[in-house]
Amino acid sequence: MIKARVTVTLKNGVLDPQGKAIEGALAALDFSGVGAVRQGKVFDLELDTADKATAQKELTAMCEKLLANTVIENYSISIA
Incomplete structure (x- = not known):
């Protein structure tokens, strides 16, 4: 079993x-000094394999087909 985390950002x-809304809300809550805020999403997955190369290949395919809109989003994969 391999655990992985996929992070998707614009x-x-x-x-x-x-x-931008989060940035404005932080300022309204008196958190000064916060620069630009970018939001994203995180996926934690467990794969039924012991081979990291296979897991990397499968995770990349998942990102390209479903988890990320590669036209406007980047993704990174971390395997534990």
Whole structure:
């Protein structure tokens, strides 16, 4: 069993209205000094394999087909 984490974030240059809303809310709560905020999503997965190379290949396919919209999002994969 392999545990992995996939982090998906918007590419630079893509508007992030949720990040802007969080940025404004932090300022309204008196958290000063916060620069630009970008939001993303995290997926924790368990794969039924012991081979890290196979897991990496499967995770990449999952990201390309479902977990990330690769037109506007980047993703990173971390295998534990």
